[in-house]
Amino acid sequence: MPIARRQFIHRAALAAAFAWNSRAAFAAAGVARAEKPLRILILGGTGFTGPHQVRYALARGHKVTIFNRGREGNPWKGEVEELVGDRNAGDLKALAGREWDACIDNPTTLPFWVRDAGRALQGHVGQYVFISTISVYADNDKPADETAPLARYTGTDPLAETMESFRKDVGGLYGPLKAASEAEAERQFPGITTIVRPGLIVGPGDGTDRFTYWPVRLAKGGDILAPGDGSDLVQFIDARDLAEWTIRMVEARTFGVFNATGPAQPLSMRDMLAGIAAAVHAEPRLTWVPAKFLEEHNVSAWSDMPVWVPNEGDSAGFARRDIGRAKAAGLTFRSLASTSAETLAWFRTLPADRQAKLRAGIAPEREAEVLAAWRASRGKP
Numbered sequence: 046m047p048i049a050r051r052q053f054i055h056r057a058a059l060a061a062a063f064a065w066n067s068r069a070a071f072a073a074a075g076v077a078r079a080e081k082p083l084r085i086l087i088l089g090g091t092g093f094t095g096p097h098q099v100r101y102a103l104a105r106g107h108k109v110t111i112f113n114r115g116r117e118g119n120p121w122k123g124e125v126e127e128l129v130g131d132r133n134a135g136d137l138k139a140l141a142g143r144e145w146d147a148c149i150d151n152p153t154t155l156p157f158w159v160r161d162a163g164r165a166l167q168g169h170v171g172q173y174v175f176i177s178t179i180s181v182y183a184d185n186d187k188p189a190d191e192t193a194p195l196a197r198y199t200g201t202d203p204l205a206e207t208m209e210s211f212r213k214d215v216g217g218l219y220g221p222l223k224a225a226s227e228a229e230a231e232r233q234f235p236g237i238t239t240i241v242r243p244g245l246i247v248g249p250g251d252g253t254d255r256f257t258y259w260p261v262r263l264a265k266g267g268d269i270l271a272p273g274d275g276s277d278l279v280q281f282i283d284a285r286d287l288a289e290w291t292i293r294m295v296e297a298r299t300f301g302v303f304n305a306t307g308p309a310q311p312l313s314m315r316d317m318l319a320g321i322a323a324a325v326h327a328e329p330r331l332t333w334v335p336a337k338f339l340e341e342h343n344v345s346a347w348s349d350m351p352v353w354v355p356n357e358g359d360s361a362g363f364a365r366r367d368i369g370r371a372k373a374a375g376l377t378f379r380s381l382a383s384t385s386a387e388t389l390a391w392f393r394t395l396p397a398d399r400q401a402k403l404r405a406g407i408a409p410e411r412e413a414e415v416l417a418a419w420r421a422s423r424g425k426p
Contacts, residue, residue: 163233
């Protein structure tokens with residue numbers, strides 16, 4: 046590896062570690078204290094987006110309480126209050142008799158979790174923010190805004206769904222149960238509900254590797270399989286942008302429903318890969334392979350080729366969700382270069398065995414096989 050590139054990666058790793066662990070990063074970036082300190086309850090708080098919310102809220106001068114099962118530990122002891130309970134078992138006793146200005150509900154998929162939160166918090170919070178998903182929509186065949194029809198739950202009673210039943214049919218139940226959870230949120234917290242529908246959430250701390258695959262793969266170099274012809278649009282949002290905007294929505298007491306994905310302007314798969322490559326100082330050799338050929342060779346969109354879904358047929362509008370309402374409400378975006386370089390730097394701080402096996406993206410041997418098959422189909426060695 047050239048010396049300049051090694052120095053770049055080392056500096057980026059240090060910067061990512063600094064931003065990941067320290068509120069001083071916000072001070073260095075000029076993040077000001079909020080005009081009014083708030084009491085914010087975060088349900089979850091130790092997953093992917095939760096820690097970003099906590100750090101930003103603390104930097105803004107808010108008092109933060111997190112509520113979860115206590116399995117991950119409290120990284121902010123002395124600064125953040127941790128209440129312990131199990132929503133899956135209906136144990137929310139720790140919330141009784143308390144008051145907060147706002148509650149942010151991060152991990153909920155099951156509607157009965159929202160119902161129980163309502164029973165515990167009605168009259169005790171001034172705003173309930175439900176983190177939903179872009180997957181609530183019934184169709185993805187054309188671009189649409191927040192008014193598009195939602196997926197319908199076709200079972201007997203969404204409140205009767207359990208984690209066990211959900212795990213048996215995640216693909217079929219995820220969107221409909223999130224939509225049912227949104228409806229339950231409106232019932233439990235009428236007039237004070239904010240529903241946030243993120244797209245693919247990416248950046249440092251993402252345990253799924255659904256975006257991370259690309260910075261890692263491009264930095265590795267060699268012959269790289271790229272999906273389609275590069276013109277398909279993609280959408281995603283850095284977890285830090287989502288988290289910080291959510292806190293600002295609480296500060297402004299903004300209610301309503303918002304698609305929360307990005308970037309600010311349309312971005313093609315070709316431009317995304319070019320931007321990532323530039324950010325990680327890579328000069329990749331990309332081979333663009335048509336979607337039909339990939340399908341014929343069992344290379345799946347989204348999982349084998351992360352971030353990407355063909356912009357045609359039933360998925361023609363999947364990466365074209367309208368985000369005008371969220372931008373008008375103050376959603377801002379880091380640069381692709383920042384997200385890419387800092388994600389790669391964070392990933393390189395993980396243990397070697399974790400880095401050795403990405404959790405998304407096509408396996409190296411399969412990638413080589415598909416590239417060879419594509420070249421053979423074109424009469425090329």
